[in-house]
Amino acid sequence: MIISGSGRHEVEAVEERVALLDVLAQAPAVDHHCHGIVKDEVSAQSFQKLATESDLPQGPGGDVFDSPVGVAIRAECAPLLDLPRHVDAESYLSRRAELGQREVTRRLLAAANISTYLVDTGFCADEITSPDELAAVSGTQGFEIARLESLAERLAAEGVGAQGFYDAFRAELESALRTAVGVKSIIAYRHGFDFDPARPTEAEIRSAAGAWLSSPERRLSDPVLLRALLWAAVDAGKPIQMHVGFGDSDIVLHRCDPTHMTEFLRATVTTGTPIMLLHNYPFVREAGYLAHVYPHVYLDTGLAAGFSGASATSIVRESLEIAPFTKVLFSTDAYGLPELYLVGALRHRLALARVFGEWLEADAIGEADARRYLRLLMGGNAQRAYGLTPHQSAATSA
Ligand SMILES: [Zn+2]
Incomplete structure (x- = not known):
């Protein structure tokens, strides 16, 4: 069959996308x-809770299977559990229960x-798999990211005093970083990014620690202490x-716009400690701007x-606009x-294939560049930023 005009173009575009998906599947992620x-x-009840960021009970109209992620699960996960694509929620959950969490995990992680x-x-660690367990179940490798606030809260639970709090925290952080490849801050949850960017003084830290540790509250939300933890992490360098x-509902979204911490990014730019902005929705363009301007973002x-x-395509596309x-x-x-x-x-791989496929089709990017960037975007950038040793993916070693 001779395909001419726009039809031929269509076929070529689809072929390009398939080739890109191949590159994406082979690239260690x-x-x-x-x-x-x-x-x-x-x-069924805990599935509903785990498939949403909301921590509030949902009334009529709140079924996760009718949300974008629920529709994606019914489309993409169902065939891996031997069900047709787009199966209804009830059949999905009943097949899931029949197979059991262990087998479902094995199948879905292999396909991921x-x-x-x-x-x-740092969150509900007792109920979920550790990095080693996650790696073992999927035949891959896992590394730990230590959560700053959890380290401090553990010290408080162990009865640390205000005088020794910061030294104890720095020692705890140093010890955690012997195995962890990075740290995480949830200052966005506990305060917002409109925090004082300056490094707090030892006296400020002692006084804030005194107030926190003498109160019955064990959840750390004091802005002086939160930024003291951040600065200790900046010094640690990972x-x-x-x-x-x-x-979730703990967030006040407008205070989580990362440009609120522009002064903190300015203050830390010469330290070289990488700052990894996670998720970013709906501030993807703001985050892209910060990554464009600041070398450590x-x-x-x-x-x-x-x-x-x-x-997902439109969100991934925004992340690639200027960063x-x-x-x-x-x-x-x-x-x-x-x-x-x-x-x-x-969804991430499909979004990248779609965006790069369009650029290739428009001849806005060369094929060798596209392949190189896709490998970096899936894993190479993370390997470099975290200093990880390259690891053969299950796909490439097969
Ligand atoms: Zn998370």
């Missing part, structure tokens, strides 16, 4: 921010084709992940890309459900 998977069986996981261990934007679109299902292709990373921010790793990775 580093999920630079995720959590563990729930070890126990998942009930992620070669390295950097795992935030990448600092910062939650940005989209999150990186961004990703994890969480948003997974939760937006079929709309150098060497500063954009891949993550799923998956937590609890193996479905979120699969959907996060798959």
Whole structure:
């Protein structure tokens, strides 16, 4: 059959996209921010809770299977559980229960084709898999990301005094970083990015620690202490992940615009400590601007890309508007459900294939460049920023 005119163009464009997906599947993928998977069986009720960022009970109209991520799960995960694409929620959950969490996890993680996981261990660590367990179940490698606030809260629970608090914290951080490849700050949750950018004095820290430790509150939300932890991490020099934007009801979204901490980024630019802006939705363009201007700033679109299902392309596209292709990373921010790793990775790859496919079609980029950038965007940038040793992915070593 002779294909002419726009038809031929269409076929070539689809072929290009398929070739790009091939490159993306072969490139070792580093999920630079995720959590563990729930070890126990998942009930229909806990599935509903785990497949949303909302921590509030949802009334009529709140079924996660009718949200973008739920539609994506029914489309993409169903065939891996031997079900037709777009299966209804009830059939999906009943097949899931039949197979069991362990088998579902094995199938979905194999298909997610992620070669390295950097795992935030600071949230509900007892209920979910550790970095080693996650790596073992998927035959890959896992590294720990230590959460700053959790380290401080553990010291408080152990009875540290105000006088010795900061020294004890720095020692704790140093010890955590013997194995962890980076740290994470949730100052966005606990305060917002409109914090004083200056390094707090020892006297300020002692006084704030005194007030916190003598109160019954164990959740750290004092802005002086939160930024003291950040500055200790800046001194430590390993990448600092910062939650940005989209999150649960604990967030006041407008205070999570990362440009609120422009002065902090200016103050830390000469330290060279990488600042990794996580998620960023809906401030993806703001994050892209910061990564463009500040040499130590990186961004990703994890969480948003997974939760937006079929709309992930527009979010990923925004992340590639002005930031150098060497500063954009891949993550799923998956937590609890193996479905979120699969959907996060798959939608991210499809979005990259679509965007780069269009650029190739328009001859706006060369093929060798496109292939090189896709490998960097999936894993190479993270390997460089975190100093990881390259690891053969399951796909490339097969
Ligand atoms: Zn997370």
